[in-house]
Amino acid sequence: MSSFLSSNAELIITLVKIVLLLFIVLTVNAYLTWFERKVVAHIQSRWGPHRVGPHGLLQPLADGVKFLFKEDPTPAGVDKFVFYLAPLLALALAMTSIAIIPFGPDPIHLFGHDIYLGIAPPDLNIGILALFAITALGVYGIALAGWSSNSKYPLLGGLRSSAQMISYELALTMSVVGVLLMAGSFNLRDIINAQAHHPELGILGWNVWPQILGFICFFIAAIAETNRAPFDLPEAESELVAGFHTEYASFKFAMFFIAEYTSMITVSCLCSIMFFGGWLSPFPASWTFTHYVPSAILISFGLWVIWDGIRYETVFGKIILPAAGTAITALGAVFISFPDINAFIQAPFWLLSKIFIFLFVYVWMRGTLPRFRYDQLMAFGWKLLLPVSIVNVVLTSFAILAKMQWGAK
Amino acid sequence: MTAPLAVFFVLAALAVIGAVNLILQKHPIHSALSLIVVMVALAGLYLLMGAEFVAAVQIIVYGGAIMVLFVLVIMLLNAGIEEHTSISKLAGVPGLLLVAALAGFIAATIARSTDVVQAAQQTGDMSSTKGISNMLFRDFVYPFELTSFLILVAIMGAVVLAQREKS
Numbered sequence: 001m002s003s004f005l006s007s008n009a010e011l012i013i014t015l016v017k018i019v020l021l022l023f024i025v026l027t028v029n030a031y032l033t034w035f036e037r038k039v040v041a042h043i044q045s046r047w048g049p050h051r052v053g054p055h056g057l058l059q060p061l062a063d064g065v066k067f068l069f070k071e072d073p074t075p076a077g078v079d080k081f082v083f084y085l086a087p088l089l090a091l092a093l094a095m096t097s098i099a100i101i102p103f104g105p106d107p108i109h110l111f112g113h114d115i116y117l118g119i120a121p122p123d124l125n126i127g128i129l130a131l132f133a134i135t136a137l138g139v140y141g142i143a144l145a146g147w148s149s150n151s152k153y154p155l156l157g158g159l160r161s162s163a164q165m166i167s168y169e170l171a172l173t174m175s176v177v178g179v180l181l182m183a184g185s186f187n188l189r190d191i192i193n194a195q196a197h198h199p200e201l202g203i204l205g206w207n208v209w210p211q212i213l214g215f216i217c218f219f220i221a222a223i224a225e226t227n228r229a230p231f232d233l234p235e236a237e238s239e240l241v242a243g244f245h246t247e248y249a250s251f252k253f254a255m256f257f258i259a260e261y262t263s264m265i266t267v268s269c270l271c272s273i274m275f276f277g278g279w280l281s282p283f284p285a286s287w288t289f290t291h292y293v294p295s296a297i298l299i300s301f302g303l304w305v306i307w308d309g310i311r312y313e314t315v316f317g318k319i320i321l322p323a324a325g326t327a328i329t330a331l332g333a334v335f336i337s338f339p340d341i342n343a344f345i346q347a348p349f350w351l352l353s354k355i356f357i358f359l360f361v362y363v364w365m366r367g368t369l370p371r372f373r374y375d376q377l378m379a380f381g382w383k384l385l386l387p388v389s390i391v392n393v394v395l396t397s398f399a400i401l402a403k404m405q406w407g408a409k
Numbered sequence: 410m411t412a413p414l415a416v417f418f419v420l421a422a423l424a425v426i427g428a429v430n431l432i433l434q435k436h437p438i439h440s441a442l443s444l445i446v447v448m449v450a451l452a453g454l455y456l457l458m459g460a461e462f463v464a465a466v467q468i469i470v471y472g473g474a475i476m477v478l479f480v481l482v483i484m485l486l487n488a489g490i491e492e493h494t495s496i497s498k499l500a501g502v503p504g505l506l507l508v509a510a511l512a513g514f515i516a517a518t519i520a521r522s523t524d525v526v527q528a529a530q531q532t533g534d535m536s537s538t539k540g541i542s543n544m545l546f547r548d549f550v551y552p553f554e555l556t557s558f559l560i561l562v563a564i565m566g567a568v569v570l571a572q573r574e575k576s
Contacts (some may be wrong), residue, residue, distance in 0.1 A: 082438065125538070129465035133452075138472025140445070140480070147438060147484050155484065162481040166474065173469075186538065 009113055012351035017119050018099070025098055027120040036363045041409025043407040054317030055308070058231075065145035068219040075150065082148035087255035095261035097134040100127055101269045102188055104348045115349060127188040128180065130172060131270065135225060136356065139165040141259065142227070142234060142244050151246035157243030160374065161227060161234035167378060168224040168231075171385035175217035179207050179274045180397035192278035199285035206277040210399070215275040217385050222270070224381065225262040227365035233374060268358035269351075276354050279347035291342055292347040301349060302329030352386035417457055424450035434488045437483045441476060448472040462538045 034049065034056065041048030074083065099119040109112035115361030116122050124130065134185040139162055146158015180186065183194035191207075224231040230273050245256045272278055283290040289342030302325045309321025336343045372380065427446035434440045448471045455464035545553050 079436075079438070085442075111492070126461040126465045129462065129469070132474065133465045133468035137445075137449075139473070139477055143477070143480055143484065144438075144442075146482075159481065159484055162477055162484070166481070171472070225434075232442055307518045 009111075012013075012126065013113060013115055014119065017115075021099065021119060021225075022095065025095065025262060025265065026258065028265065029258050030064060031258075032261050032264070032359065033063065034060050035041045039360065039363045040367040042211075043364070047100060047231075052378040054312055054314065054321050057320075067251050067254040070250040072252065075247045077150040078247065079148040079150070082144050083247075084252075086141050086145035086148060087252045087259075090138065090143070090191060090259040091255040093134050093263075094259040094266070095286060097131055097138075097266045098269070100124065100131050100188070101266065101273070102192075102278075103351060104344075105189070105192075106344060106347070109150060122189055124187060126186050128186045128191070128270075128274075130174065131266070132169075133352055135172075135236030135263075136169065138225075138259075139264070140381060141256070144254070145248065146218075146234070148252050148351035149244075151247050153240040153242075154244050154246045157246070161244060164227075164231065164233060164377060164381075165355065167381040168221045168385070171217055171389050172221035174386065174389035174393060175214045176274060177389075177393045178183070178211045178214040179394050181393075181400055182210065188273050188278075191274055192280065195277045196280055202266070202280075202284040203277075203282040203288075206275065206280070208275040211275060211392070211396070213388055213395075215271075217389040217392065219271060220274070221385055221389075223362070223365065226267055227262065228260070228264065228362060230369040230371050232371060235383040238371075262281060264359060264362055268355045268362070269307050272354035277309060277350075279351040281350050282344060291346060292336065294345060295335040295342070298335070299329050302326065302332060327328065413457060416456065420450045420453040420457065423447075424454070438480065441479045441483060444479070445472055445476050448476065462541055 031161045036374055037059075037299040038056070049059040053063045070310040074080065102116065102120070102122065103116035109115075120127070120130075142161040142165075143158045146154040146156070146161070149155070165211040179191060183191040185194075186193065195206050227234050234240075235244075235245065240246070248256065279288060305325030305328060306322045307325075309318060309323075309325055312318050312321055335345060415453065424447050427443045427450060427504050431443035431447065434443060449468060452464045452467040455467060
């Protein structure tokens with residue numbers, strides 16, 4: 001048994017990582033729906049979910065149970081194979097893309113093995129290309145769902161999404177070329193490390209400053225690629241009922257939903273890694289006291305949860321919230337008292353905070369911006385985003401060339 | 410059997426089954442899906458040979474862009490199940506002969522070569538992104554730019570042809 005374990009250690013570690021990441025991503029997805037509903041509700045001066053559990057925190061659980069137990073009818077005249085394949089494809093591809101993201105620079109030493117955070121090996125040289133390859137295939141889930149449903153609204157939604165994804169994929173790919181030129185590598189770790197050349201600058205050393213054009217193009221194109229508002233034409237409820245997933249019910253619908261939220265997380269990861277320094281701290285390296293920022297945030301948040309829980313109306317909330325708050329505060333205290341752990345969690349903490357900020361921006365945009373009209377969408381993508389991203393590539397190339405010719409070094 | 414060999418056989422089987430299925434399927438969308446399977450399986454084979462860049466580009470360009478256009482066109486035209494006509498004898502007999510000749514030629518080539526697996530490792534310099542860009546933009550820069558120019562002209566020609574005449 002032990003010889004089997006040691007000879008297949010890499011395989012077992014990878015399997016455990018896959019299961020863990022799946023669990024984490026699915027949980028985060030579930031709470032992302034809660035977060036989105038809450039934030040959009042507050043933008044629109046409503047309360048959002050607040051009945052199930054304290055602050056509606058058990059709402060995702062209730063939704064999940066509901067998805068599982070709903071009737072799952074297959075409409076008449078659908079192409080059965082493709083109809084079942086489409087949601088599987090969408091979910092599987094969305095989940096695969098997150099496997100490529102690295103979540104921290106340093107490996108954990110456990111049982112004599114270096115375990116890196118993130119599933120893909122750290123020397124994956126085609127990191128960003130592999131991500132684009134998976135995104136390129138992602139359109140099939142939606143297009144095929146729309147086609148196979150044998151219904152007019154889904155077909156229109158599927159057509160729209162194919163056209164939209166083809167149009168915006170060009171801008172998406174062109175807008176990261178500047179970053180790739182600056183890093184000289186497709187590897188996501190190298191891209192982050194290239195932003196750490198000036199540790200004394202902190203936030204000012206990130207790619208977002210020289211690549212501001214690229215970032216704006218990338219973020220807009222990425223939102224269009226994930227079919228989120230204001231680019232959610234494939235499922236525009238006011239025009240197409242529910243677009244490509246009109247005929248889907250129960251868990252097949254949930255699979256589209258999970259796929260969409262997982263792509264949101266992937267895009268947020270990519271934005272933080274390529275333009276916002278990934279796991280680099282925004283503060284200059286000499287400010288060592290900023291190492292206590294994660295603990296400070298955790299402890300103050302935990303204390304706030306305890307305070308909020310004590311005042312909560314229901315008995316259930318009075319028990320759950322203070323318990324959760326105590327756990328969070330204890331975690332913050334652990335980070336302070338063990339310097340090794342504190343040093344290790346710095347990088348993942350900053351990456352996760354940046355991902356969280358981008359997810360918030362996603363929801364914020366959905367709550368504020370009205371949907372594009374179809375011709376506006378096409379004109380915007382082809383006449384504005386693509387030329388701007390090409391200009392960005394040319395400018396970056398000239399800047400790099402000029403630096404090589406006359407650069408001070 | 411080593412792990413890479415097992416992966417090779419799985420991918421090769423996928424590619425062959427996909428290609429055969431592409432012809433046998435009656436519905437255009439199912440054929441297009443089979444073609445996507447072939448493209449992705451080929452990308453996997455490239456990856457197995459260590460040609461990471463080629464594999465990624467294969468999926469992005471063929472699996473993604475081109476096949477999405479195929480699917481989009483099939484959906485737009487709402488193409489139904491094709492009608493199969495019986496194969497004409499004139500096309501059938503020489504076709505079968507040609508297939509037999511081609512299969513025999515390939516089989517002979519494979520049987521004569523002693524180091525089939527070695528072929529996978531010769532990609533060396535070409536597999537890396539750096540190697541490919543050095544070839545494209547240094548050794549073969551003029552043919553490469555000429556080809557790009559040719560494609561540009563072809564695109565412009567397509568746009569001109571597709572444009573409706575102004576009445």
